[in-house]
Amino acid sequence: MxxxxxxxxxxxxxxxxxxxxxxxxxxxxxxxxxxxxxxxxxxxxxxxxxxxxxxxxxxxxxxxxxxxxxxxxxxxxxxxxxxxxxxxxxxxxxxxxxxxxxxxxxxxxxxxxxxxxxxxxxxxxxxxxxxxxxxxxxxxxxxxxxxxxxxxxxxxxxxxxxxGSGMLVKLLNNLLFATIGQVTLRGLEAGRALGIDDSALLEALSVSGGGSNAGRHIAALGGPDRYTATVTPFLRKDLAACQEMAAEMGLDLSALLAVAHGGPMDLADTTTLENGAVR
Missing domain, CATH: 3.40.50.720 (NAD(P)-binding Rossmann-like Domain)
Incomplete structure (x- = not known):
C-alpha cells in the first residue's frame, strides 16, 4: 500500500x-x-x-x-x-x-x-x-x-x-480504569465527609501518590457528577464485554469486576448507546 x-x-x-x-x-x-x-x-x-x-x-x-x-x-x-x-x-x-x-x-x-x-x-x-x-x-x-x-x-x-489482542488490552485497561475511578470517587466521598472540597483533594491527587488518570479525568470534566455522566455509558458496555470475554476464555476477573461494580457509578446496566443504531 x-x-x-x-x-x-x-x-x-x-x-x-x-x-x-x-x-x-x-x-x-x-x-x-x-x-x-x-x-x-x-x-x-x-x-x-x-x-x-x-x-x-x-x-x-x-x-x-x-x-x-x-x-x-x-x-x-x-x-x-x-x-x-x-x-x-x-x-x-x-x-x-x-x-x-x-x-x-x-x-x-x-x-x-x-x-x-x-x-x-x-x-x-x-x-x-x-x-x-x-x-x-x-x-x-x-x-x-x-x-x-x-x-x-x-x-x-x-x-x-x-x-484480538488489541481488544483484550483495551478491555483490561478499561476494567482497571473503572476500578480506579470507583475507588477515586469513594475517596472524594470520604473527603467531603471530612470537610474537604473535591477541587482541593483532586488538586492534591494530581501531584501526589494517590493520583491516577481517573482522578485527572474527574478534575478535567469538572467533578464527579459530570465524570460519571460522561464515562458510565461506555464503561457499562466495556465491562459487559469483559465479563463475556472472561467467560469465553475461562478467566477469573471476579475480584476486579467486584470493585468496578461496587462504587458510586452504576455500571451494572449494559444498555448500549444509540439503541444499536448504525452511525
Whole structure:
C-alpha cells in the first residue's frame, strides 16, 4: 500500500467523525457510509465520498470500522467482509470481544478475514487533535498497513500481538480504569465527609501518590457528577464485554469486576448507546 490510501469508513459517530476529518486532512481518499444526513453533509463538504450502500466501502485499501458494539459489527460488517478484495484490510476500532472478530471469517471468500483489531483509548477531542492511543493486533503485514492509516489520528500506536489482542488490552485497561475511578470517587466521598472540597483533594491527587488518570479525568470534566455522566455509558458496555470475554476464555476477573461494580457509578446496566443504531 502506498502512503496515501483509499479508505472505506463506517461508524462516523462521536469519535469516528473526527477520525474521518483527520484522514481527509492527511490526504487519504475516504468512501463513507452513514445513515445520518447531517454527518454525511459535513464530511462530504470536507472531501469524503458518500456511498449509498455499506458494501460500497469494501473495494478499497483499508476498511475502517468505528461502530459502537459487537451487535452493530455483526449486523453491518458481514456484507462488507464478503465484498472485500484479497488485499483489503479491515481495521476494527469497535471494543467488543475477540470472538466477534472470529465470526467474521465465515463471511470472507477466503475463509479468513484480513482483520486487524484496533481498539483505542481516548476521546473525540483526542481524535480531533491526533492524540488517540491505538492498540493493534493482527498479522504483521496487515498491522503495518493499519499503522499507516491510524497515524492520522493516533499519537501512540501499540502493537499487541495476534488478532484480538488489541481488544483484550483495551478491555483490561478499561476494567482497571473503572476500578480506579470507583475507588477515586469513594475517596472524594470520604473527603467531603471530612470537610474537604473535591477541587482541593483532586488538586492534591494530581501531584501526589494517590493520583491516577481517573482522578485527572474527574478534575478535567469538572467533578464527579459530570465524570460519571460522561464515562458510565461506555464503561457499562466495556465491562459487559469483559465479563463475556472472561467467560469465553475461562478467566477469573471476579475480584476486579467486584470493585468496578461496587462504587458510586452504576455500571451494572449494559444498555448500549444509540439503541444499536448504525452511525
Amino acid at each position: 502506498s502512503t496515501l490510501a483509499t479508505i472505506g469508513f463506517v461508524g462516523a459517530g462521536r469519535v469516528g467523525e473526527p477520525m474521518v476529518e483527520r484522514l481527509l486532512a492527511a490526504g487519504h481518499r475516504v468512501r463513507l457510509y452513514t445513515r445520518r444526513a447531517e454527518v454525511g453533509d459535513r464530511l462530504s463538504a470536507a472531501g469524503a465520498q458518500l456511498v449509498p450502500a455499506v458494501r460500497d466501502i469494501a473495494d478499497v485499501d483499508v476498511v475502517v470500522n468505528c461502530l459502537f458494539s459487537d451487535a452493530q459489527v455483526l449486523a453491518v460488517l458481514p456484507e462488507v467482509v464478503g465484498a472485500m478484495g484479497e488485499r483489503t484490510v479491515l481495521l476494527s476500532h469497535t471494543t467488543g470481544t475477540p470472538a466477534t472478530l472470529s465470526r467474521l471469517d465465515q463471511f470472507s471468500p477466503t475463509g479468513k478475514a484480513a482483520v486487524v483489531d484496533g481498539a483505542f483509548s481516548g476521546t473525540a477531542d483526542a481524535a480531533r487533535a491526533g492524540r488517540l492511543v491505538i492498540y493493534l493486533g493482527g498479522e504483521p503485514e496487515q498491522v503495518a498497513t493499519a499503522r499507516q492509516v491510524v497515524g492520522a489520528y493516533a499519537e501512540h500506536i501499540i502493537t499487541t500481538g495476534a488478532r
